[in-house]
Amino acid sequence: DADVTQTPRNRITKTGKRIMLECSQTKGHDRMYWYRQDPGLGLRLIYYSFDVKDINKGEISDGYSVSRQAQAKFSLSLESAIPNQTALYFCATSDVTDTQYFGPGTRLTVL
Amino acid sequence: RKEVEQDPGPFNVPEGATVAFNCTYSNSASQSFFWYRQDCRKEPKLLMSVYSSGNEDGRFTAQLNRASQYISLLIRDSKLSDSATYLCVVTDPSNTGKLIFGQGTTLQVKP
Numbered sequence: 097d098a099d100v101t102q103t104p105r106n107r108i109t110k111t112g113k114r115i116m117l118e119c120s121q122t123k124g125h126d127r128m129y130w131y132r133q134d135p136g137l138g139l140r141l142i143y144y145s146f147d148v149k150d151i152n153k154g155e156i157s158d159g160y161s162v163s164r165q166a167q168a169k170f171s172l173s174l175e176s177a178i179p180n181q182t183a184l185y186f187c188a189t190s191d192v193t194d195t196q197y198f199g200p201g202t203r204l205t206v207l
Numbered sequence: 208r209k210e211v212e213q214d215p216g217p218f219n220v221p222e223g224a225t226v227a228f229n230c231t232y233s234n235s236a237s238q239s240f241f242w243y244r245q246d247c248r249k250e251p252k253l254l255m256s257v258y259s260s261g262n263e264d265g266r267f268t269a270q271l272n273r274a275s276q277y278i279s280l281l282i283r284d285s286k287l288s289d290s291a292t293y294l295c296v297v298t299d300p301s302n303t304g305k306l307i308f309g310q311g312t313t314l315q316v317k318p
Contacts, residue, residue, distance in 0.1 A: 186250055
């Protein structure tokens, strides 16, 4: 079984809809991250959490929110999706060595 | 100036070739350095960490030059399976646990 899982793997939604992307990990790591990846722009950090009570904004947090329900779960919400949020979204976890382990990604399309 | 810069390529090489990728980073205070590999539409995976003394893992050699803020990855005897995008990654010196990703360099190994 994969150590970091993401659901859904693909999602098509309409402008204005609320959508939640979920991430679960079995690695026992405290640190979790959400990134988006766009062609030509690389990976950009949306939010990160170093433990259950710690939530921090990344470089592109506008339009997104997160919830750290447990050490193993970190969800990303788009309150009102817009077309420029169409992207590939990755969840990641890390330990104190800074090595990050990524989930398989969620491909989101906002029409 | 981007914090981590890479030549996006693509690099098209024949099987068996030696290919080198370069990367520069802007903040001299960055402490840890990595190369990640990302296959098309898949998640990034750690290829290797990069140490000041240089390090080798089979056909892959990574070098770090702190004075020039320059990181390299050398792949010898290229295989078809090496075709992927290679991401240069450094730690954010202002926040332990955060990584800064380059855009990636695409390698295509041809038969």
